[in-house]
């Protein structure tokens with residue numbers, strides 16, 4: 030079932046137009062941000078706004094239906110960062126060079142799975158940081 034425009038708008042407003050994983054502002058992206066099912070439909074995740082988040086195209090493609098990954102520091106299988114249940118600043122930190130550091134197991138696994146520190150993405154974030162437009 031397709032999400033209603035009302036639901037999409039509510040998700041965008043709640044997120045203040047920024048990707049809820051990498052925090053990229055919509056205005057810094059050529060492609061429109063998408064609405065992501067945090068727990069994917071194939072895992073029986075609902076269409077309720079409590080299971081939705083705003084997501085840039087890059088994060089959404091990398092996340093796909095994943096709900097867990099591996100902490101690169103200790104090899105543990107952990108649940109991904111959950112934008113509705115977790116606080117971004119507890120799990121991530123953005124450095125001046127534009128890279129995002131995972132501060133927890135969930136944060137590190139999410140940074141790695143979503144390839145948040147891809148060179149182009151980090152460079153764009155560094156540029157936005159210098160202009161006080163990030164995060």
Ligand SMILES: [Zn+2]
Pocket residue numbers: 048049050051052053084085086087088089
């Ligand atoms: Zn993103």
